[in-house]
Amino acid sequence: MDIKVPRGTQDILPSDSGKWQIVEELIRETCSLFQYKEIRTPIFEHTELFTRSVGDTTDIVQKEMYTFQDRGDRSLTLRPEGTASTVRAYVEHKMFGYADQPVKLYYMGPMFRYERQQAGRYRQFVQFGIEAIGSADPAIDAEVISLAMSVYQKAGLKNLKLVINSLGDTESRVAHKEALVNHFEPHIKEFCTDCQNRLQKNPLRILDCKVDRNNPLMASAPSLADFLNDESATYFEKVKEYLTILNIPFVVDPNLVRGLDYYNHTAFEIMSTAEGLGAITTLAGGGRYNGLVEELGGPESPGIGFAMSIERLLLALEAEDNNWATLSMLDVYVISMGEAAKKKAVELTNVFRQNNITSEMDYLDRKIKTQMKSADRMKAKFVLIIGDDELEKESVMLKNLSNGEQQLIPLNKLVEQVKNSITAWVEEEK
Incomplete structure (x- = not known):
């Protein structure tokens, strides 16, 4: 019998687990400083939670989820990300009724996605994330980004790059969607099957396609920045202003599109510019998701959050030859x-x-x-x-x-x- 660890998973041996414990403790201390409280949700949820929140046109839902039928013939899925479960718990336990708003939560635990294993990316991976639910203030967008940057900086990372964009509100996105459909539709047969399926339902996902990224129509696609209404543009300017107040450098990338359907307004990614990290440089990503609480049956409660891979953080430390976590x-x-x-x-x-x-x-x-x-x-x-x-x-x-x-x-x-x-x-x- 030759039984080995399943593909896309790993054993974290005692020689390495100390690093994990140090990083996890740093994360908990940082969340405490920012007054984010821990929430722990089940490792599996009803499949519908993810199809409704993450989006049935996303790669996660279409290709990467571990879904199974239990003995009661219910469709369950190992959680591929943490926001949907956290928002589900927020609605189910009526946290919108708490006296102190916004409700500031963090989670840390294993997530599961069926995808090709790469450096620092596994099918079972540990994700840390935070969610601030109940405020539409752009200042909390800046706080969320600040917390993420603080974790990396306290861990000793130097080569960091923050990229931000605005995905606009519903009105802005509807106008942009119509322009994208008109742009891609005459030549959609040149694109992959996934892009063809997304054209009418969610053409924004086409811009995130890895297969057709070099198609000339990608570069000439209408920019969402040109369709932001006054409210969305003003909101984005305030986010940038608060980041400047916090002395957090950033780069605006109008082509930044997050891979989940629930995002709107602020979107961001934190990348490593260190040599030796590999082709994938993104360490963390997140954004605002006004409307997600309502989608899951709750009252109007705007939210924002991010998620980061602990594996990617440790890999970035290694790429910078930083032995902070090996004392x-x-x-x-x-x-x-x-x-x-x-x-x-x-x-x-x-x-x-x-x-x-x-x-x-x-x-x-x-x-x-x-x-x-x-x-x-x-x-x-x-x-x-x-x-x-x-x-x-x-x-x-x-x-x-x-x-x-x-x-x-x-x-x-x-x-x-x-x-x-x-x-x-x-x-x-x-």
């Missing part, structure tokens, strides 16, 4: 020599853990040289050496593995001095 997580490795010293090592390891000092020790009765190698592999900040001499003096030897400095510490002052040494170590690493 040592082990404070002390306790090395013992002899039976009496081992008993003391068991005791001290437990004492450290009771005082929130991460610690490890040898359980294979290996020689001191081999134990030192283990400490190096685990990237310990310090090793604590216990032998007969140390026991006799009621002291232990603490060695800094970064600079080789050693100090003999009395057992009755051990925890305090180890904590001080760790604090000094962290400051030097910064």
Whole structure:
């Protein structure tokens, strides 16, 4: 039997899971600063939720969803993205009635799309996203973008590019849709089957086609910017003004089209310009979705959000040769020599853990040289050496593995001095 991990998925091994935990903690801390609260929704939902919200002309719905019939003959789908589930929960639990508006939520968990595996892109992937529902203020658009940028900047990414566009309101999009149909219809047979099917229902999706991206008609297609009514144009100008106030540089790209049907007004993507990231440079994307809450049975509640792939974030850190997420997580490795010293090592390891000092020790009765190698592999900040001499003096030897400095510490002052040494170590690493 040759059973391996399914194509498009991955095992995150202990050597890498620490990076994930550090990034996830940074995300949670950032959301707390911005006052976004976590929401956790089911991994599968009724299929109709995604066909109604994401759009039945999108690649996600047409080609990428994992859909199945359960034993009750109900059509269920593993969630391909997080916004639809979050908005469904917002409506179902009447969060529009909360006293504090907008309702500011974040989620983080696995999503599923059947697509070709590429660097940093999997069929099961972990997505972090936020949704701010209940406000049509362009200032919250800027806040949402600011939160996304903050996560990347706190993680240490330098080569970032923010691209924004306005998709306009319903009136603007209807006028643009008519112009697109008139533009593409005489030559639609030159395009792929998907584009032909989208012509009448959602011609904006044609502009996002990967197959026909080089067709000359793409470059000459009517620009949505030319069809923005005064209200939409004013809204977009305010978003840009707030981004400028927040000192967030941006580039306006009138051809930016998000891949989901529920977007309107502000749309944006954050890209990496670092070399070595590969053909796909987008790290995060999002936008405003006024009307989605109503589509799912709720009252008028405008919203905006974004989603980012944790895999892509880690890949971008690697492309920039940034080791921020690989700092040592082990404070002390306790090395013992002899039976009496081992008993003391068991005791001290437990004492450290009771005082929130991460610690490890040898359980294979290996020689001191081999134990030192283990400490190096685990990237310990310090090793604590216990032998007969140390026991006799009621002291232990603490060695800094970064600079080789050693100090003999009395057992009755051990925890305090180890904590001080760790604090000094962290400051030097910064």
